[in-house]
Structure formats: structure tokens, C-alpha cells
Amino acid sequence: MAATSDGSAEIAGNQGMGLLSFTIMQPLKRMQKQIEQYRAAAANPDPITRVANNRVAAYTLVHLMDDETLSADDSVGEIAAALDDLSRGDAASAGARYEEITGRWRVIAALEHAN
Numbered sequence: 001m002a003a004t005s006d007g008s009a010e011i012a013g014n015q016g017m018g019l020l021s022f023t024i025m026q027p028l029k030r031m032q033k034q035i036e037q038y039r040a041a042a043a044n045p046d047p048i049t050r051v052a053n054n055r056v057a058a059y060t061l062v063h064l065m066d067d068e069t070l071s072a073d074d075s076v077g078e079i080a081a082a083l084d085d086l087s088r089g090d091a092a093s094a095g096a097r098y099e100e101i102t103g104r105w106r107v108i109a110a111l112e113h114a115n
Contacts, residue, residue: 009034013041016052023060031058064108075101 001012002020012019019038021031035056042054065073078101085094 016047
């Protein structure tokens with residue numbers, strides 16, 4: 001059962017149904033509370049079917065960059081170039097490439113963890 005409102009996780013647990021929790025627009029502490037309520041209710045269910053399911057799953061949708069931006073990304077090639085710089089003893093160029101790559105991916109990592 002999809003838990004989308006307060007109390008729905010507990011209903012799922014009481015009825016012996018599995019829980020699907022959505023992470024979209026929900027703080028992780030709230031989802032943790034829902035799962036705790038579910039587990040407490042699922043400990044002694046009154047199943048509505050012949051089979052009780054006590055599994056929990058979380059669903060999230062993450063969009064970090066559009067297809068055009070992803071297709072244009074050459075991080076692998078840039079890392080290879082930085083390694084070539086290092087092999088030639090050009091630490092300054094390798095360091096500059098490293099800063100450029102990590103700076104770009106820090107922004108993406110921040111988007112990934114923005115939930």
C-alpha cells in the first residue's frame with residue numbers, strides 16, 4: 001500500500017500489506033516515523049488476505065540533469081586528460097582539471113541530496 005498521508009502506513013501494517021513510502025517532498029525524518037509506525041502495526045497484523053506482507057520499499061524520482069547536458073558531459077575524458085597531465089608531471093594542469101570536474105559534480109551531488 002502506498003503511504004501518502006499520516007496514518008496510512010499504520011493501516012497498511014494492521015492489514016498485513018507491504019508499505020511503499022514516497023520520498024518526494026517528504027523529509028527523511030517523516031518517512032522514518034511512517035516506517036516505525038508501520039513496523040509496530042505489522043508486528044501483529046490482522047491480514048485482509050491469506051498472506052501477510054511486511055516488506056517496506058521507498059520510491060523516489062531524481063532528475064539531476066537533462067539528456068542534452070548529460071550527453072555533452074565528458075567527465076571521463078577530462079579525468080583521463082588530468083591523469084595524462086600527472087603522468088607528464090604537469091600537476092598544475094591536473095589540479096585545475098580536478099577542480100573544474102569536482103566543482104561541476106558537487107552541484108549535481110547537492111541536487112541529488114536536496115531532498
